[in-house]
Amino acid sequence: MKNNLxxxxxxxxxxxxxxxxxFLSGSSEFNIEPEKFSELAKEKDVVVxxxxxAFEYGGDKIAGAQNISYSAADFKERIxxxxxxKTYLVYCxxxxxxxxxxxxxxxxxxxxIYNLKGGIEHWKSTGMPVIR
Numbered sequence: 001m002k003n004n005l006x007x008x009x010x011x012x013x014x015x016x017x018x019x020x021x022x023f024l025s026g027s028s029e030f031n032i033e034p035e036k037f038s039e040l041a042k043e044k045d046v047v048v049x050x051x052x053x054a055f056e057y058g059g060d061k062i063a064g065a066q067n068i069s070y071s072a073a074d075f076k077e078r079i080x081x082x083x084x085x086k087t088y089l090v091y092c093x094x095x096x097x098x099x100x101x102x103x104x105x106x107x108x109x110x111x112x113i114y115n116l117k118g119g120i121e122h123w124k125s126t127g128m129p130v131i132r
Contacts, residue, residue: 028099030090030106031117034126037089040114046087051075051101052120056093060120060130070097076104084110091116091123 032040041048041064050057051070061067068078070092079101082088088105092098095118102115116123124130 028095028102028115028117030099030102030113030115031095032114033117034123034128037091037114037116037123038128040087041089043087045085046089047082049088049090049098049101050092050120051090051098052092060124060132062091062120062123063129063131065091070101075101076108079105079108082110084108087112087114089114089116092119094119094121 040046041062048062048065050061050065050067052067053069053071054067057065057067057069068075072078088110090098090101090105090113092101095115098115098119102113105113118125120130
């Protein structure tokens with residue numbers, strides 16, 4: 001009985017770690033902090049992509065952001081129409097979906113891709129401006 005409880009505890013810790021690592025942390029090789037994201041957004045040929053749902057996009061957003069929902073059926077089709085030579089700054093609410101979008105962009109041949117670490121929630125928590 002005691003042995004079973006130990007295995008259950010180990011399994012629970014592993015599951016919690018997996019969920020955090022891959023769904024909540026926004027972990028990505030593309031991550032940048034809000035300050036760097038803001039600097040890059042001012043450069044020429046930079047596109048800010050908001051990959052949240054259209055409903056979420058209707059709330060607070062970063063000025064100039066274009067919405068292409070990561071969960072939409074036409075996500076890949078719309079990404080396929082983008083210029084691969086441009087730089088893409090990608091964000092969502094917390095950084096998870098945008099990390100997935102960045103991975104997809106990379107696999108589709110895009111090379112200048114950045115993910116807003118912590119998403120728009122982190123952006124707002126650092127005092128960066130949003131529009132409605």
